[in-house]
Amino acid sequence: MVSSRLVFLVSICILISQAIAQPNFLYYFCLDKGNYTSNDTYKSNLNQVLSSLSSNTEIDYGFYNFSYGKSPDQVYSLGLCRGDVKPDICRSCLNNATNLLTLLCPNQKEAIGWYDYCMLRYSFRDIFGIMEDSPAFFMWNVNNVSANYDQFSQDLRTLLDSQRGQAAKGGSLRKFAAGNATAPDFQTLYSLVQCTPDLSAQDCSDCLAGAMGDIPNCCDRKKGGRVIRPSCNLRFEVSLFYDPTADNTSSPSLSPPPPSVPSVSPPASNNTPAAKGKESNKSQIVIIVVPIISFVVLIIISFCIYLRVRKPREKPQPQSESVDEIRRVESLQLGFGTIKVATDDFSDANKLGQGGFGAVYKGKLSDGQVVAVKRLSKNSGQGDLEFKNEVLLVAKLQHRNLVRLLGFCLEGIERLLIYEFVPNGSLDHFIFDPIKRAQLDWARRYKIIGGIARGLLYLHEDSRLRIIHRDLKASNILLDSEMNPKISDFGMARLFELDQSIGNTSRIVGTYGYMSPEYAMHGQFSVKSDVFSFGVLVLEIISGQKNNSFRTGENIEDLLSYAWKNWKQGIISNLVDPTLKASSTTEIMRCIHIGLLCVQENVADRPTIASVLLMLNSYSITLPIPLEPAFFINSGIESNIRLQWGNDSRVTESNQSKSSSVQASINEVSITELSPR
Template sequence: MAMVSSRLVFLVSICILISQAIAQPNFLYHFCLNNGNYTSNSTYNTNLNQVLSSLSSNTEIDYGFYNFSYGKSPDKVYSLGLCRGDAKPDICRSCLNNATNLLTLLCPNQKEAIGWYDYCMLRYSFRNIFNVMEGRPSFYMWNRNNVSANLDQFNQDLRTLLDSKRVQAAAGGSLRKFAAGNATAPNNQTLYSLVQCTPDLSDQDCSDCLAGAIGKIPQCCGGKQGGRVITPSCYFRFEVYLFYDAKADNASSPSLSPPPPLVPSVSPPPWNNTAAAKGKESNKSQTVIIVVPIISFVVLIIISFCIYLRVRKPREKPQSESVDEIRRVESLQLGFGTIKVATDDFSDANRLGQGGFGVVYKGKLFDGQVIAVKRLSKNSGQGDLEFKNEVLLVAKLQHRNLVRLLGFCLEGIERLLIYEFVPNGSLDHFIFDPIKRAQLDWARCYKIIGGIARGLLYLHEDSRLRIIHRDLKASNILLDSEMNPKISDFGMARLFELDQSIGNTSRIVGTYGYMSPEYAMHGQFSVKSDVFSFGVLVLEIISGRKNNSFRNGENIEHLLSYAWKNWKQGIISNLVDPTLKAGSTTEIMRCIHIGLLCVQENVADRPTIASVILMLNSYSITLPTPSEPAFFMNSGTESNIRLQWENDSRVTESNQSKSSCVQASINEVSITELYPR
């Protein structure tokens, strides 16, 4: 009994140490990556202790960057520490010392972990993390205060400032890639910014990393007076007050500036180390008062959990998961009777449309909330598995440019999905309708293009899972009452292996015309498949024409063919729908240029969606010249493969020795890649 009590005291002490470390004012966030475990007395544990000890005790380095490794494979440990560029060496070492003590407590027995403080970052891994640019896992923080006026000018000033600092930091040497500075913002405000990369990155990798982080401003902190995006390889921060040592402005030498006053971070402590963190920060003093009871509560929860883990009876680990995953979202389940009443017994008057899933109905719940109900048809290709996939997948997705799942019904043979009602219907009803088309001026079209891109960025990089939509098209973009776009339809979710970025399938699903050539012809898909579809969609929005055959005078042409021909001849304005010609010519031409970059045949040549957002928002970036779209390109000289969009929705792959056709299926649309968040 005495032994149990002493062990409990020890565990409680450890838990208190963890909670105290987390409660330190400049602790931000951490991730424990599930990439393997080690035991307490293992060689890996010994090597980890050795490398962390070397990092925290080193007094020779005074430029804030530490990278050490120790041991031999497979137990070799790599560690990397980075201090903020305006931190004095003693503050830097103190921060790293705290981090080395805390991170192994927060992530016991896990081979890979990363943690951030205001003044330093520490990570360690069993794999080589040196000279490698990594943008995930990441998290955001933002100032609670909104920009009060002149938001467009504020955003432009912010983008110009961050771009200039990005270039300056990327040009730094192998000891430090850091830049800080300020600029004038609207209403006589001063805008301050700080950017930094790990110095082991190349100039290009540093620039690309910061460009990707800066491209996340709209979903991170759009319209806010301050914010930051933090990744393993780079980060940036901006505020309308001075938050760093002013002597570090435009710093270029490896020697560090005198220490700034320690400004406590008043962010709420992290609650979950598997989801992307989105903290909130403010320079308001009263916020600190709110944090104190929250920290106390967290301390109590951690201590209670540690005691529970120690005293609970051991039990055998189940060999298989027999519990249906649908129970994970039981709180979203609604009764069939409730939905039947809401839709007036699924009356034709409430019918909104029909797709591969089945019929969609408008409904109204008892509380007055208007909903859209998808009713699985009996002869639909989607069965229980696809239905559960969509529920489990979409329930985890929360973004203003994605349609929100409100609930589901699974009763007897009935399978229903309940979504938010989006009053303006789908985008195709506007861009391809000569009457409704007039409601879309260029400002709205530009807003729709940007919103779709931000929704895709969330799916590709910022959600808990990596989602490849595979059926991005105009009919799957819904418009709310303010004409904000919302991506819909996630009916065929599948899980990627960890770190997998390219997949193969023998079952081609989606809509031809929006489908990338490598996917349509070879079943290969990646995030660049969605980029191709996005490029087609951009050209459709601007031209008002579908990417299938349309009559151009006496000839039948395809949109990509028509766009490329006019681009080569320097008369790309012919592509622009007349209703948009009153808009910004520069923006329209730039969007066409981006669209053509997205539909290139070579997957590597297409930009990522993060780069697309940066291109849309920053005119300081020079766009590369696009190559010929996939519609025209041959995949090799011997096989003579050509991609053809046919009227019967099939794709033909042909060469000298074989010919085959693959029939498209409808509305089977999503791929999921697990990624640490």
């Protein structure tokens, strides 16, 4: 027993020393924001998250994000590989990081570590899609620029500015740019920049701009340097350090640049083992070679002593993947009695609203957490196992502009979905209310428009599943305590049998006034269907009136028709809510322009939601001229399909050989495409 434990201790010590001694290990932080013990649920959730990394195919694209468990023990993890490395190098780097980071930070709930080729971070809080600039650290080349530093600095800024824009425009898999430029004294200047791909284009650009601003503080007159933050990083050298053939299958084979000296800029009120050293007059911490070696030795000795004196644990038994899946499902399931008590037996006093798939109630769990409970109608055609699996898929969708699914209940014929509670209710209660709309000034409305776009981008491109919402409207946008928008009712269509396939469906769900023409008339849907709905929503937010009941004096006409007519006449200011008259006219007019681009009849003419975000965030992009909106050719859709609308009414197509039906409702749902991303 003693011998085997000594072998184990020696192995662990060797593992730590080898991992830290690797030339591509850079730095780490154990953030002092909460601890866990070996028996905590958080610890088991963390193990589950990190163990899934090596088998996750998202790593092949260089980016990985995954969460597991339920608040307050939920674990969020994020892995990012440098944009030029190959999948095998990426996977190896992150595997090393998962082994090392938990050893270096044995009980901290939040930690982040960097290698040359990758970064790994995990936390108890939601870190997805959030730009963070600390904790950060710097490294610099020990050699100085010999002459003409001002020109060198200008060439570097020009190169980084170009790459910053290129990286910010990147998609959901990679926001990365690398390249070179000519520097003084016939040198070639190489640089790369990168953001985590879950950031918006604006957040990526802002993060890199801040990192560029740190260059004078860390790397003044140096031939090379790095600024590394949780959400972005940059590096420059006068020798090639990245793989210029990143699209080929060969691995990088690069000569290393001259050695760099690290400098750490720790977050406020954070004392980590890695942040010890002598303070300079710039309030930074410079760590030279001798303290690094001493510190590494100290870690190894301390950790070995800790392992030697702690009580031995039982060896965990290997678990099959099916057992892990069962545990994941069980961690989300709540008893019907618990929810019944939380909602006061689904009392009318706690009823928040009624939608097409059931009523929603406010509830308070025994731990004090306030939740929203959707009690689904009892016509689901799925079995219990299928329902659990679908809930598990939807629960993995995590974004600050999406309402989080916290759990579910499945007992008998009862099917309940438990969501986070969003206190300010839905957007329609504000923008369509003549009194409450005054609470939404233009700054808040503009923030809401951008938040909805970011949530849609996550659903369309950045999430594990590809989600086409199909019922984006004001009543499905919820507002939190700070008026941040959260898209609700996403990803639920797979919980019901809707006789549908990817690309088209014979039963159409949605809400009249928001549906794109190709979907309403032919059952064809795509991400551009959501873009159309987004365009309608933008025009409603600006005007403060519903699409199908827009009042112009004594008359009622369609909002899109009115917007188009005024656009053609050059007087679209008539469209603006009177409470916004004193607001930024330029910004409002640009948003109206974007809204009209989104509601064009031809699917190909509509922008993607990623393009919409760029239009919203960059005034340097010239907007194309919109074409006539959908539904208003030949004086409306009545010439194409017969309309009979009501709470349970249908629209039946009259000019196709195969009929299809449109179910118009006040609260329909989404469709999820299972597609490796």
